[in-house]
Amino acid sequence: MSISQLLLSTIIIFIIYKTAVSFRHGNLSRNFTSIWLLLWISVLFFIFEQNTLIRAAHFLGISRGVDLVIYLAVILTFYLIYKIFFTLNQINQKVTEIIREMAVKNPKKVDTKHKKA
């Protein structure tokens, strides 16, 4: 086992462990946990089975295995950014609705009689 394989597999095992702990504490949904674990287990597999990765890349018309990894990483990153934007937008809309409802429910008549400096 090379040093890079040792280093990468240690990091990935740590990610898998943290994911499992988060799931057990109820912080992650079953669907997300499954997809996330599948992703990292696949990465772990390809670290040790690089010939399979190269064959998969060739099958898709990509010359190097590492290029396939980079393409997939870029696609995944863009997808995650989109999801984050989407979630942020939803949260923003909910916050807006709450603040609006509170404002509309508490109108203040400000007749000149109520003058205060």
Added chain:
Amino acid sequence: MNSLRIFAVIAAFNEEKTIAAVLSDLEKYVDEIIVVDDGSSDKTSTLVKGAKVTLLRHLSNLGQGAALQTGFEYAKKQRANIVITYDADGQFKASDISKLVKPILQKKADIVLGSRFLGHAVNISLTRLITLKLGIIFTFIFSGLKLTDTYNGLRAFNNKALHKINITQNRLAHASEILDQIKAKKLKYIEIPVTVIYTDYSKQKGEKNLNALKVFVDLVTRKLY
């Protein structure tokens, strides 16, 4: 003259320098004024006064679009017949309101849009002029509406338009969103000449050309979801 209830909705964020004068000018021309204090950190809310004035307060700053929609929701509850949107920075002339309301009273339009380029843009800077002209082209490309002015905050909505328009763009992109909805919901609109007076204060408050870029980014990202 007419029994229709005319409301003005003002979104105000840190407008302590102008809000009192704006309200005092406006009172002669409308039946009720709704000021939405959009989380101001200055004395705006304490300076909002008047027999016709109702103050709504956002606990946090959401943006002009969100504040206007809050005002619309309250106006709907109060059964307003016509709603005017009006800026708090003192750029508008309250006397333009009579002209703004007229096409609605004559049932010629659901929405009346003020146009500074049909009327007067007093003391406008060159950069602001160019930005607004680009906005007109942008609006024509994206919403298909051929207008002479696109980011003018002086507008009038009849009851039908008030119920059909729903502003979801919290910040400055709401102006484009309103135009998109006019087109999508097939509302009758008309432009009328109004006067916009640029003061040092209003320039300092609103004239950031970077805002145009923010509006563009808001509109494009919103289209993605």
